[in-house]
Amino acid sequence: MTITEKIIARHSGKDSVVPGEFVECSVDLVLANDITGPLAIEEFEKVGAKKVFNPEKIVLVPDHFTPCKDIQSAELVKKLREFSKKYGVRFYEIGKAGIEHALLPEEGLTKSGDFIVGADSHTCTYGAVGAFSTGMGSTDIASAMITGRVWIKVPSSIKFVYKGKKNKYVGGKDLILYTIGKIGVDGANYKSMEFTGEIIRNLPIDDRFTMCNMAIEAGAKNGIIEVDEITLMYFEETGIFPADIIKSDEDTFYEDVIEIDVSDIMPQVSAPHLPSNSKNVDEYVDVRIDQVVIGSCTNGRITDLRRAASILNGHTIHSEVRCIIIPATQKIYQQALKEGLIDVFLTAGCVISPPTCGPCLGGHMGVLGEGEVAIATTNRNFIGRMGHPKSYVYLSGPEVAAASAIKGKIIHPDRI
Amino acid sequence: MIKGKVWKFGDNINTDDIIAARYLNTTDEKQLASHCLETIMPDFAHKVQKGDIIVAGNNFGCGSSREHAPISIKGCGVSVVIAKSFARIFLRNSINIGLPVIELSEADNIEQGDVLEIDFENGIIKNITKNTSYTFPKYPEFLQDIIKNGGLIQWVKARYIK
Numbered sequence: 070m071t072i073t074e075k076i077i078a079r080h081s082g083k084d085s086v087v088p089g090e091f092v093e094c095s096v097d098l099v100l101a102n103d104i105t106g107p108l109a110i111e112e113f114e115k116v117g118a119k120k121v122f123n124p125e126k127i128v129l130v131p132d133h134f135t136p137c138k139d140i141q142s143a144e145l146v147k148k149l150r151e152f153s154k155k156y157g158v159r160f161y162e163i164g165k166a167g168i169e170h171a172l173l174p175e176e177g178l179t180k181s182g183d184f185i186v187g188a189d190s191h192t193c194t195y196g197a198v199g200a201f202s203t204g205m206g207s208t209d210i211a212s213a214m215i216t217g218r219v220w221i222k223v224p225s226s227i228k229f230v231y232k233g234k235k236n237k238y239v240g241g242k243d244l245i246l247y248t249i250g251k252i253g254v255d256g257a258n259y260k261s262m263e264f265t266g267e268i269i270r271n272l273p274i275d276d277r278f279t280m281c282n283m284a285i286e287a288g289a290k291n292g293i294i295e296v297d298e299i300t301l302m303y304f305e306e307t308g309i310f311p312a313d314i315i316k317s318d319e320d321t322f323y324e325d326v327i328e329i330d331v332s333d334i335m336p337q338v339s340a341p342h343l344p345s346n347s348k349n350v351d352e353y354v355d356v357r358i359d360q361v362v363i364g365s366c367t368n369g370r371i372t373d374l375r376r377a378a379s380i381l382n383g384h385t386i387h388s389e390v391r392c393i394i395i396p397a398t399q400k401i402y403q404q405a406l407k408e409g410l411i412d413v414f415l416t417a418g419c420v421i422s423p424p425t426c427g428p429c430l431g432g433h434m435g436v437l438g439e440g441e442v443a444i445a446t447t448n449r450n451f452i453g454r455m456g457h458p459k460s461y462v463y464l465s466g467p468e469v470a471a472a473s474a475i476k477g478k479i480i481h482p483d484r485i
Numbered sequence: 486m487i488k489g490k491v492w493k494f495g496d497n498i499n500t501d502d503i504i505a506a507r508y509l510n511t512t513d514e515k516q517l518a519s520h521c522l523e524t525i526m527p528d529f530a531h532k533v534q535k536g537d538i539i540v541a542g543n544n545f546g547c548g549s550s551r552e553h554a555p556i557s558i559k560g561c562g563v564s565v566v567i568a569k570s571f572a573r574i575f576l577r578n579s580i581n582i583g584l585p586v587i588e589l590s591e592a593d594n595i596e597q598g599d600v601l602e603i604d605f606e607n608g609i610i611k612n613i614t615k616n617t618s619y620t621f622p623k624y625p626e627f628l629q630d631i632i633k634n635g636g637l638i639q640w641v642k643a644r645y646i647k
Contacts, residue, residue: 091627104509108552111512116642134510141510190550190574206552206578212641220627254497255544259573288547288572343497430506430549451501451548453524458505 071226071317072293073261076201080184088225088324096126097200098178099213100187102169103131107148108207109188113214122217124157128178130169131161133426138433158214167398167424170194170282170366175307175400181296182313186210186219190285191366191448196293197277198300199315203291224290225324226261227252228317231268233332238482240376241276242368242446242466244268245283246337248329250347258288260324263317268331269294274303275372282367283448286344338444338479339464342452350469353479360443361386361474362455363467364395364422365429368446371401373467378410380471380482386418387477393435395422419474431456444473486604487564487585488613489536492529493597494522496542500575503546503554517553518560535562538603540595542568546575555579565603567592567610580628581637591619 070078070085078086080094101109106129121127129149134142153160166172170191173179181199185192188210195202205219213219229248249256262284269277277294284292294300296314304312335349363369363377374396386392394414396402402424405411414421428435429447437443437456443463445455450462463479472482501524508520522529539558545568546554555578558566565585569592579586587603589610595601599614610619624632634640 091625105550108512112638116638116646118646139510188550204550204574206550206574206581208552208581208637209577212637215641216645254547290573432506449548451499453505454501458524
């Protein structure tokens, strides 16, 4: 079996499972946010549920429209707060929190071998620490909050093997954008993406979060990476011990094995309006931009901020560009402050946003007007994703975004 | 039996196309319905009639897990969504909230304005305009059970809440 199959089998009380089989699994963690949580709570109340299966295993994180952008979003967060008080579930207030998929691992809530569901499509992020984690809708989450169980169809797996020599400025974002470009936005629909190979073994944990985070952009049920020394070091920082180390069997069946030689991959940029429109950055140079966003559950971690700062240090943001930096959590913000990164950003002329999903989904804190163009380290560039239906989002990693902020056009970081 | 007129869409219709995030500060079905598919077809919500049918290409509903997407479609009266394939979260959400969805490889043969008649019992779609028909397989037993119960939350109620 694969890691994914082993985790599913264990949580469904079976010795083994096969792809295509429907099983009911017990869950270790259930997540919802300020957009999806209120709908789940409405469903929960509709059927007259009196208690949650385990308050310790339910987490509510208001992160999408927070700090609340309007009265309606304030009402949504109120609903989460009240539910949390009534049923004793975890609630992360702003000022102690951040973007859910950066926050939960940081809080030590996502462990290898866990089965995690969240009412947010980017819940697949936690595969980076060897957990099976997947996004679902509010009704599924309401049901999981009541029963502690969910039904799933066991996914078949695609194994991605990354090898070769990584070029300068190529990180997890570039690898995953390249991969989605190769297989398409439904290239892994219903499937599990297992990321392996020597490149992955040497990839920092934050880059692994970025890769698993975007598995959904290829339609995948989950992304997953085997636990290794790098994961264990991260667990040590977040207080997880002992770690559950699960590996895929060597002779296990994969629906497909895709080898990717990273030697040819340059920093990637995905053009509007699909993440699969990825090419080497040089293919998109001279695209004029109005806004840069560096943040999100994909690329708002400390490694991302360090990389952006390394490019921005000593430079000034282009006079016709707004550059918005969003540390993904309170802790990341504080760390960036300690390391002097915030000072670099402020000196360069960036604006620092509190932790929020904000502009990634066109919510607030940097919405685009008609005809405007942004380059962002976020995960989706669908039509109107960051604002006006006639605005345009290019996706990239933090170095390309930072370099473009200086130049006012999309550019390779080496050309600054 | 469902009968309705077709609204035709292409591949990769994503959840931001179906309901833009700026409208997600509410859970109200009517409000969500009034902005359904607005990003790519601004007058859809006004023109769609009760019972109409959405037919699309591959990967319908990709993107976010927002259940607001199938809710807005159901809310504006659409009776069923037919697509060559669905993104997995959208498919789950639709079944869970009781919006019928059908995977049909021949979806390309159906055009804007065609009138379809759907027989769920026997898995037959009649294209009355084109005088032809297509068949589709039944849902797996497990999902049929959820559908029979009127969606996931009712299924949960029947099994877990006394």
